[in-house]
Amino acid sequence: xxxxxxxxxxxxATLSTLLATRKISAVxxxxxxxxxxxxxxxxxxxxxxxxxxxxLRLAAESDARRAAGRELGPLDGLxxxxxxxxxxxxxxxxxxxxxxANFVSPYDATVTTKLRAAGAIPxxxxxxxxxxMGSSTENSAFAPTANPWDLRCVPGGSSGGSAAAVAAxxxxxxxxxxxxxSIRQPAAFCGIVGLKPTYGLVSRYGLAAFASSLDQIxxxxxxxxxxxxxxxxxxxxxxxxxxxxxxxxPDYRAELGRRKGPWRLGVPKEFFGAGLDPEIEAAVxxxxxxxxxxxxEIREVALPLASEYAIAVYYLIATxxxxxxxxRYDGIRYGHRAAGATDAIxxxxxxxxxxFGEEVKRRIILGTHVLSxxxxxxYYLRAQKVRTLIRAExxxxxAACDALLSPTTPTPAFPLxxxxxxxxxxxxxxxxxxxxxxxxxPAISVPCGFTSAGLPIGLQIIGRPFAEADLLxxxxxxxxxxxxxxxxxxxx
Amino acid sequence: MKFEAVIGxxxxxxxxxxxxxFTRVAAGYGEPPNTLTDPVVLxxxxxxxVMNKAALDQIIKAGLMLGCTIAPVCxxxxxxxxxxDSPKNYQISQYDQPICRGGAVEIELPGPARNIMGEHKRIPxxxxxxxxDVGKLTHGAADSLVDYxxxxxxxxxxxxxxxxxxxxxxxxxxxxxxxxxxxxxxxDCDMEKGQLRCDANVSIRPVGETRLGxxxxxxxxxxxxxxxDGIAHEIRRxxxxxxxxxxxxxxxxxYDGEAGTSAxxxxxxxxxDYRYFPDPDLMPVQVDEAWKAAIRATVPELPFDRQRRLxxxxxxxxxxxxxxxxxxAQADFFEAAAAPGGQAQAIGNWIANDLLRELAGxxxxxxxxxxxxxxxxxxxxxxxxxxxxxxxAREVFAQMFRTGERPEVVVERLGLRQATDTGDLERWxxxxxxxNPKAAAEFKAGNEKALNAVKGAVMKAAKGKANPKLVDxxxxxxxx
Numbered sequence: 001x002x003x004x005x006x007x008x009x010x011x012x013a014t015l016s017t018l019l020a021t022r023k024i025s026a027v028x029x030x031x032x033x034x035x036x037x038x039x040x041x042x043x044x045x046x047x048x049x050x051x052x053x054x055x056l057r058l059a060a061e062s063d064a065r066r067a068a069g070r071e072l073g074p075l076d077g078l079x080x081x082x083x084x085x086x087x088x089x090x091x092x093x094x095x096x097x098x099x100x101a102n103f104v105s106p107y108d109a110t111v112t113t114k115l116r117a118a119g120a121i122p123x124x125x126x127x128x129x130x131x132x133m134g135s136s137t138e139n140s141a142f143a144p145t146a147n148p149w150d151l152r153c154v155p156g157g158s159s160g161g162s163a164a165a166v167a168a169x170x171x172x173x174x175x176x177x178x179x180x181x182s183i184r185q186p187a188a189f190c191g192i193v194g195l196k197p198t199y200g201l202v203s204r205y206g207l208a209a210f211a212s213s214l215d216q217i218x219x220x221x222x223x224x225x226x227x228x229x230x231x232x233x234x235x236x237x238x239x240x241x242x243x244x245x246x247x248x249x250p251d252y253r254a255e256l257g258r259r260k261g262p263w264r265l266g267v268p269k270e271f272f273g274a275g276l277d278p279e280i281e282a283a284v285x286x287x288x289x290x291x292x293x294x295x296x297e298i299r300e301v302a303l304p305l306a307s308e309y310a311i312a313v314y315y316l317i318a319t320x321x322x323x324x325x326x327x328r329y330d331g332i333r334y335g336h337r338a339a340g341a342t343d344a345i346x347x348x349x350x351x352x353x354x355x356f357g358e359e360v361k362r363r364i365i366l367g368t369h370v371l372s373x374x375x376x377x378x379y380y381l382r383a384q385k386v387r388t389l390i391r392a393e394x395x396x397x398x399a400a401c402d403a404l405l406s407p408t409t410p411t412p413a414f415p416l417x418x419x420x421x422x423x424x425x426x427x428x429x430x431x432x433x434x435x436x437x438x439x440x441x442p443a444i445s446v447p448c449g450f451t452s453a454g455l456p457i458g459l460q461i462i463g464r465p466f467a468e469a470d471l472l473x474x475x476x477x478x479x480x481x482x483x484x485x486x487x488x489x490x491x492x
Numbered sequence: 493m494k495f496e497a498v499i500g501x502x503x504x505x506x507x508x509x510x511x512x513x514f515t516r517v518a519a520g521y522g523e524p525p526n527t528l529t530d531p532v533v534l535x536x537x538x539x540x541x542v543m544n545k546a547a548l549d550q551i552i553k554a555g556l557m558l559g560c561t562i563a564p565v566c567x568x569x570x571x572x573x574x575x576x577d578s579p580k581n582y583q584i585s586q587y588d589q590p591i592c593r594g595g596a597v598e599i600e601l602p603g604p605a606r607n608i609m610g611e612h613k614r615i616p617x618x619x620x621x622x623x624x625d626v627g628k629l630t631h632g633a634a635d636s637l638v639d640y641x642x643x644x645x646x647x648x649x650x651x652x653x654x655x656x657x658x659x660x661x662x663x664x665x666x667x668x669x670x671x672x673x674x675x676x677x678x679x680d681c682d683m684e685k686g687q688l689r690c691d692a693n694v695s696i697r698p699v700g701e702t703r704l705g706x707x708x709x710x711x712x713x714x715x716x717x718x719x720x721d722g723i724a725h726e727i728r729r730x731x732x733x734x735x736x737x738x739x740x741x742x743x744x745x746x747y748d749g750e751a752g753t754s755a756x757x758x759x760x761x762x763x764x765d766y767r768y769f770p771d772p773d774l775m776p777v778q779v780d781e782a783w784k785a786a787i788r789a790t791v792p793e794l795p796f797d798r799q800r801r802l803x804x805x806x807x808x809x810x811x812x813x814x815x816x817x818x819x820x821a822q823a824d825f826f827e828a829a830a831a832p833g834g835q836a837q838a839i840g841n842w843i844a845n846d847l848l849r850e851l852a853g854x855x856x857x858x859x860x861x862x863x864x865x866x867x868x869x870x871x872x873x874x875x876x877x878x879x880x881x882x883x884x885a886r887e888v889f890a891q892m893f894r895t896g897e898r899p900e901v902v903v904e905r906l907g908l909r910q911a912t913d914t915g916d917l918e919r920w921x922x923x924x925x926x927x928n929p930k931a932a933a934e935f936k937a938g939n940e941k942a943l944n945a946v947k948g949a950v951m952k953a954a955k956g957k958a959n960p961k962l963v964d965x966x967x968x969x970x971x972x
């Protein structure tokens with residue numbers, strides 16, 4: 001069996017076809033990717049760990065199924081890499097934290113179970129900002145991931161390992177998690193597609209929680225179609241997650257061809273103000289022009305609350321939830337335990353001091369303060385009220401729009417180390433993405449150009465709740481008419 | 493100065509459910525350590541809670557039995573604190589919206605004598621809420637061990653108003669509450685297994701004062717007797733402090749039931765800030781009228797209501813009902829044997845006195861009794877219709893207990909049937925009158941007691957097999 005060319009930059013859909021037509025075997029395909037990771041990951045540092053042996057076994061099983069003439073789905077035989085916050089039975093689950101550096105998950109997340117059932121191969125573990133807290137993957141306790149387009153730059157975060165691995169041809173696609181932009185922002189920085197589903201569409205069971213009311217697992221892929229296929233495999237109600245919704249899961253890929261527009265597309269005027277990089281603004285306005293020419297109605301809309309208060313509200317609610325969610329990492333039964341502790345309180349204090357990094361500690365302290373007696377009403381309760389208003393604001397806008405267009409990020413990828421010392425500047429990375437999480441909406445980032453320095457630019461498209469099929473169709477229409485997604489970084 | 497005690501109780505009760513509060517792993521007691529666990533119980537990264545509906549059913553049932561108002565929505569909060577018995581380091585509980593509010597526990601205080609019903613009171617409840625139990629710590633010399641088998645067991649916290657005024661009332665409260673919850677099948681309330689645990693808030697104030705005094709929380713009251721003794725001890729301690737010119741400090745004290753002493757555990761300054769907030773992993777659950785109605789249909793008669801009914805409908809004495817009612821199986825046994833208006837009292841006596849004594853002696857439960865309700869009903873019927881005598885009935889009972897035979901079978905086998913052949917009887921009566929002319933004359937002259945001598949002679953002739961009632965009738969007829 002021979003290949004038409006290197007498989008590493010092909011879309012998952014193409015790879016699936018190659019498998020179906022016996023142009024390549026699942027084992028051969030996996031070997032291509034392990035070889036690629038061996039070749040480049042020393043510089044990209046996207047992977048925390050790999051289970052090549054287990055993956056090869058599953059690939060061989062897939063090949064055996066195919067040889068037996070069974071009808072196989074579009075994921076069968078394809079490797080999937082996981083952000084290292086999603087549980088895979090028998091694989092490390094580090095959250096890129098010293099706290100869990102030696103932790104191996106004894107169970108599968110629901111998304112893992114679903115992917116296994118679809119024949120996909122859980123293979124590698126991808127780097128992130130520790131416990132998904134950050135926007136550059138520099139908060140990893142292990143190593144900062146580099147942006148494949150410019151190794152001196154960050155890949156974004158917190159799903160930076162996921163985005164970089166896809167961009168660098170180390171995996172056809174990956175799962176990430178998005179709490180305030182953690183899929184979309186790195187996807188934009190790395191020139192790939194990143195989809196954050198509606199809150200409740202994908203089970204969170206097995207996703208190490210950062211902020212429970214905001215976290216959502218989603219796909220990072222080369223194409224909108226691949227993102228749709230991966231979403232279809234992981235979406236759906238799960239009785240193990242009370243916040244998962246009994247929503248119908250359509251065949252997203254089939255729907256891509258059925259939904260042609262034209263659409264009414266809103267453009268939040270506040271998202272084009274001060275702080276937006278001019279090259280990004282130009283690229284996004286060009287994308288708006290594309291839709292206009294395609295017959296869509298482009299209308300300016302206002303999101304004054306989301307633009308003004310989303311970051312403040314987010315850092316109250318997310319840190320409050322995180323302070324409680326991360327309390328379980330105490331060194332008692334699993335995870336890092338400090339040596340020399342004298343009693344239980346001492347075990348907690350020392351283990352957590354040693355096990356957590358600076359940003360995680362900062363957010364735990366913030367969140368603990370937010371929930372403290374005497375501050376709860378002023379901070380947490382008020383933030384929840386503003387969150388309700390932000391959700392209503394989006395709802396109003398969607399009365400007259402099918403989707404919203406905006407930049408994914410205000411700036412392109414920035415140099416490693418540039419914002420490490422300034423948490424507030426780092427938080428502003430998520431200014432266009434955070435409101436979406438507060439409102440529980442689906443959103444996607446698709447490549448829409450490059451800066452003069454050759455760094456990717458992302459277009460964010462925001463959809464109505466559970467209208468992923470429409471969202472993907474809007475994104476696909478743009479992708480079909482452009483070839484940004486066909487460009488790949490030339491790794492030195 | 494006279495003092496009055498004011499006591500409020502916080503009672504934790506494990507609900508009887510097959511699985512734990514927020515996961516499907518089994519709830520249980522006595523299993524090898526850390527076997528009743530799963531990712532949720534152990535709080536592994538990524539594990540999520542899902543509410544056990546059966547636990548909510550159980551607490552709603554408890555609330556309905558106790559006359560509480562059931563909230564239209566079951567909402568969950570996180571109570572944050574670090575302790576090794578709680579692997580998440582927060583407890584899922586209900587803070588500002590407990591599922592049950594109000595309600596009351598009816599109690600009975602000791603009466604003036606054992607056979608006289610004591611005063612009844614209704615002790616109002618503040619709230620009942622649902623939460624998850626924590627694990628169990630065992631402290632060694634150099635280390636501590638944690639067993640998470642208990643962690644996550646559905647637990648309800650019942651909070652009474654500060655409306656109890658003596659250790660006896662607190663004792664009666666727990667006794668009544670335990671019985672009610674057991675009878676509802678809500679909990680087994682086995683204190684030795686930690687299924688029912690009680691903390692008491694105790695304060696004193698001068699009689700006539702309406703403001704509450706400084707309260708002391710008593711912990712570790714791990715039997716109902718310890719609750720009574722611990723509270724009594726604490727009331728005496730507080731009175732002694734105040735009378736000695738001291739002041740009560742707000743603190744938590746641990747009572748040592750064996751030693752009969754208490755010691756301070758922690759003061760108010762060390763109180764926790766639990767940072768309660770709504771649990772984002774759990775959606776509020778609506779409890780609609782249909783749900784409540786379905787549970788209401790399963791609510792059994794309350795123990796005190798049943799006792800009153802048995803006394804009124806069957807004319808059972810208080811002492812018998814106090815024996816039968818605390819064990820629903822006994823009261824059910826009685827009601828299966830007795831028909832209203834029949835020989836209910838005799839049936840009650842046979843069960844409460846004879847059967848229970850024999851079962852206890854044979855170390856058997858009522859369910860294992862060879863004597864069934866129909867046996868008792870039949871036995872009483874045989875006595876009532878004069879087929880057998882009272883001494884004969886004792887023998888029949890003893891035989892039935894050994895063999896499980898029906899009473900009629902025993903009577904025939906042992907030849908215990910009383911003589912009812914009127915030919916013999918009339919002849920014995922005639923002979924007895926002839927042999928006792930003086931007694932016969934005195935009776936005719938109006939001395940009712942004189943009849944006994946004649947009847948005694950008849951019974952002697954009949955060798956005890958004559959029915960006393962028939963004898964009485966025959967003697968009066970022949971003398972009349």
